Ligand code: IPM
């Protein structure tokens with residue numbers, strides 16, 4: 001059966017790293033992977049072309065795809081758009097919401113070759129392997145009412161932090177299942193000392209724990225979790241949390257591994273359809289300069305093969321190719337330690353492709 005893959009390069013460094021992902025997809029095709037690759041606009045690029053960060057054609061192609069690969073969206077060029085609904089980020093949020101991609105998996109795994117690139121001491125991060133499970137279609141990102149309006153003669157801004165029990169339960173199940181397949185430890189992160197919505201969150205997690213007696217569930221307040229992530233990160237196996245806390249903690253966790261430029265992510269819905277993207281953003285400051293690290297994007301291809309296309313062997317081949325390239329001492333600027341020579345986006349892509357070919 002031919003799998004349909006939709007590539008959405010987006011903005012900033014998105015298009016550059018998408019080129020490398022596309023080359024890798026073609027190499028997978030040559031190695032026997034049966035996929036059909038289509039492309040569409042999203043984010044600022046789509047706004048520029050259609051005055052809409054998520055044009056109907058893109059959404060329709062996304063709905064029809066088995067898996068979506070997204071580069072990154074956003075940039076200063078669009079930050080001044082007054083109409084928030086036209087901002088590039090709305091393209092991404094619209095995809096998540098419309099496709100029901102509630103389960104966001106953000107692994108923070110340290111490649112041993114990069115231990116010295118982390119800002120933490122090597123012994124604190126060596127062997128690090130955390131999976132953050134972030135709820136992605138609810139919480140304060142989408143809660144109603146929201147807005148900016150005049151009350152009592154001054155403007156107020158407001159958002160609503162809301163979760164239904166069913167939303168908490170389904171992300172909880174994703175996390176418990178994940179923990180079951182890994183180290184059997186799950187830490188649920190909340191702010192149950194202040195926020196009712198997370199008191200409910202904690203209750204639901206505790207209830208679910210009765211069904212997963214083999215998994216050890218703990219709870220942590222989000223401020224403490226942020227501290228523990230940089231104090232003793234290896235205490236974590238799987239972390240489950242809501243949309244906004246997950247956004248923040250996953251950036252911190254990513255940085256433990258040396259560079260956010262290394263980490264892929266998956267966003268899954270109930271029917272197993274998925275969107276795959278690097279954890280990093282569009283990095284407008286280095287866009288178009290052949291400086292971006294394409295590895296998170298290339299590893300997103302591997303994640304897609306594993307979670308949406310059931311092509312584990314091919315996924316492992318990509319991951320092994322990335323390992324080989326790191327073993328060979330090849331580094332883009334973001335993952336280079338002092339004194340190391342660095343290479344650009346294209347050369348890194350070349351190296352991964354060469355290593356991938358060798359694995360045959
Ligand atoms: C992320 C990003 C997005 C988010 C932005 C671009 C809307 O930071 O995927 O983590 O906040 O979810």
Ligand code: MG
Pocket residue numbers: 247248251
């Ligand atoms: Mg983020």
